[in-house]
Amino acid sequence: MLINPVTPDIFQIQIPLPFALRIVNCYLVRGDAGWTVVDSGLNTSKARAAWQEAFAELGIRPREIEQIILTHIHPDHYGLAGWLVEWCVADGGQLPPVRLSAREAEIAARFWSRDVWQQPTYTAFWQQCAVPTDLAQAILETTEQTRQRTYPHPTTHDIIEPGVPIRLGNRIMQPLLMPGHSDGQLVFYNAADRLLLCGDHVLPTITPNISLWPDGEANPLGRYLASLDELARLDVRLALPGHGPVMVDGELHGRITQIAHHHHERLAQTEAALPQPSTVYEVSQRLFNHASLSVHEMRFAATETLAHLDYLVRHGRARRHEEAVWWFEGNRP
Ligand SMILES: [Zn+2]
Numbered sequence: 001m002l003i004n005p006v007t008p009d010i011f012q013i014q015i016p017l018p019f020a021l022r023i024v025n026c027y028l029v030r031g032d033a034g035w036t037v038v039d040s041g042l043n044t045s046k047a048r049a050a051w052q053e054a055f056a057e058l059g060i061r062p063r064e065i066e067q068i069i070l071t072h073i074h075p076d077h078y079g080l081a082g083w084l085v086e087w088c089v090a091d092g093g094q095l096p097p098v099r100l101s102a103r104e105a106e107i108a109a110r111f112w113s114r115d116v117w118q119q120p121t122y123t124a125f126w127q128q129c130a131v132p133t134d135l136a137q138a139i140l141e142t143t144e145q146t147r148q149r150t151y152p153h154p155t156t157h158d159i160i161e162p163g164v165p166i167r168l169g170n171r172i173m174q175p176l177l178m179p180g181h182s183d184g185q186l187v188f189y190n191a192a193d194r195l196l197l198c199g200d201h202v203l204p205t206i207t208p209n210i211s212l213w214p215d216g217e218a219n220p221l222g223r224y225l226a227s228l229d230e231l232a233r234l235d236v237r238l239a240l241p242g243h244g245p246v247m248v249d250g251e252l253h254g255r256i257t258q259i260a261h262h263h264h265e266r267l268a269q270t271e272a273a274l275p276q277p278s279t280v281y282e283v284s285q286r287l288f289n290h291a292s293l294s295v296h297e298m299r300f301a302a303t304e305t306l307a308h309l310d311y312l313v314r315h316g317r318a319r320r321h322e323e324a325v326w327w328f329e330g331n332r333p
Helices: 045-058 081-090 102-111 119-128 133-148 220-232 251-272 280-287 295-314
Strands: 003-007 010-016 023-031 034-038 065-069 098-100 166-168 171-177 186-190 195-199 238-241 318-322 326-330
Touching (some): 003 045, 003 238, 010 045, 023 166, 045 081, 065 081, 081 098, 098 102, 119 133, 133 295, 171 195, 171 220, 220 251, 220 295, 251 280, 251 295, 280 295, 280 326
Parallel strands (some): 065 098, 195 238
Antiparallel strands (some): 010 023, 023 034, 171 186, 186 195, 318 326
16 A cells, blocks of 8 residues: 555655665655655655655645655665655745755765765775675665666755754654664654654664664664664654554564664674684675575675674674774684
């Protein structure tokens, strides 16, 4: 189903993705001043058609878009923001602001920009991870394909300050910074309704990818686990994720516990996957069944392995030797 009404004023819009993930959940929030769009999809003809269908079915004109809010700038959330802005303006609407955290705006400008595309940085990074050259090349090519699907980019951004309440539709919500899956991911919380828009911070059916990137902030897994703890303190009745079904009552908290447990288990497996000094790629081969992974998924397998290795080093459970290639060695006798 394409449109899923989750409250009288919030509709979940399921936008198709050309990945195994299949769907990104975006949200439309109705308000007196117009409609707030939360997250956008990747720029493909199917995704644009899904938005057109959803607007037609709900009887909304594109000019009624009041603002676009992005939880984070991963391509499946960011990719159609610029198109939605243009669609609104072409229909006679005011230029709707695109709102996101300062850190996400910075990453979008650098990572998705045609001019500042950092291929040399990434080529060196895959070499340090000892990813074979042909796979590294294939990864760069699929990343470039994805980058093409983030155009057009929004021309201006409005920065959301974590902790400073913001209006979505007619509801005031608290933006909270939840780093880990992305450095500057925001979730939006309304205590009175015990309602949370949780982006990809907690997902009901898959574990959000936690990766260490060459230009990302340090210690992503540590930051992620800390922000999961912070989220666990909120009283939430209805949580609206970026992928998968909505979580009601205790489901969010159950899922937080499961995901934290998964990472601790994964850390133990990573530690056990260091019988001798090993490269990131070698460890990822021991942790993931590479034969079953697409190029896109292999990229995440390597960077997620690196995030776990980095966490072990920070906690004295492994050592890292930085040569042309990074070597990791276990600390267990
Ligand atoms: Zn996502």
